[in-house]
Amino acid sequence: MSVESILNQKGSEVISTTVDVTLSDICVLLAEHKIGAVPVTGSSGELLGIISERDVVKTLGRTGSEALSMHVSEVMTQNVITCQERDSVLDALGQMSQGRFRHMPVVRGNRLVGMISIGDAVKYRIAQVEMEAEDLRSYIAMA
Ligand code: AMP
Numbered sequence: 001m002s003v004e005s006i007l008n009q010k011g012s013e014v015i016s017t018t019v020d021v022t023l024s025d026i027c028v029l030l031a032e033h034k035i036g037a038v039p040v041t042g043s044s045g046e047l048l049g050i051i052s053e054r055d056v057v058k059t060l061g062r063t064g065s066e067a068l069s070m071h072v073s074e075v076m077t078q079n080v081i082t083c084q085e086r087d088s089v090l091d092a093l094g095q096m097s098q099g100r101f102r103h104m105p106v107v108r109g110n111r112l113v114g115m116i117s118i119g120d121a122v123k124y125r126i127a128q129v130e131m132e133a134e135d136l137r138s139y140i141a142m143a
Contacts, residue, residue, distance in 0.1 A: 001128055003092055003106055004085035006121070007114040014105075014115050016041045019048060019073035023056055026072060030056075037103035039112055040076050046110050049076035052103060082107045083116070089128075093121040 017029060017038045029038060030053055037052035055075050059067040067075075082105045083092045092104055096118045106114035 001089045001124055002085065003083050003087045003089060003114075003116060006089065006116050006124055007085065007106060010116075010120060012106075012114040014039065014112055016112065017051065017072060018042075019071060019076070021072050022068065023059060023070050023072070023075060024068040026051055026056060027068070036117065037115075039080070039105045039115060040072055041112060044110075045112065047080055047082065047105060047107065047112055049073075049078045050080050050103065050105065051076040052101070080105060084108065085113065089121050089124050092116060093118065093125060096121065 015029065015033050015035060015038055017026065017040055019040055019042075021029075026038070030036065037050055039047055040049040040051060042048050049072075051072050055077065056067075059070065059075050063070070081095055081099060081101070083095070085106060085108065096102060096104060102118040104116050105112055106116060
């Protein structure tokens with residue numbers, strides 16, 4: 001099963017942000033959309049980084065409440081691991097588990113075409129395993 005099948009199910013709308021936004025605005029954005037991370041894009045839509053709830057909490061813990069007026073550019077992770085629509089869900093899941101992050105922007109060339117989370121990938125994996133188990137049960141019942 002490919003990453004594209006997740007996007008087909010959940011849609012490819014991506015909530016993104018820009019480098020000049022404050023952490024306070026990021027808290028509002030994450031809460032409003034009930035999401036855990038947002039990709040950071042430049043003026044042509046190119047991917048510049050990612051900022052997640054974990055970055056916000058870490059910065060708040062280190063700096064205190066002044067962190068809320070810091071800009072995304074000071075806090076985001078710049079070296080973003082991305083995937084493509086044709087990649088397998090299992091590969092994406094493996095990269096997220098190994099890298100200890102829970103979100104992956106999906107890109108087509110330079111363009112951001114979606115976002116998947118470890119929750120999306122696990123849900124699809126479970127559905128796939130259940131389907132395989134059902135196929136096996138039917139096969140055994142026919143034998
Ligand atoms: P998360 O588990 O997604 O909340 O992120 C944990 C840490 O990994 C944070 O510092 C994020 O900025 C960073 N991060 C999240 N997603 C990615 C990604 N796809 N590539 C690289 N770093 C990421």
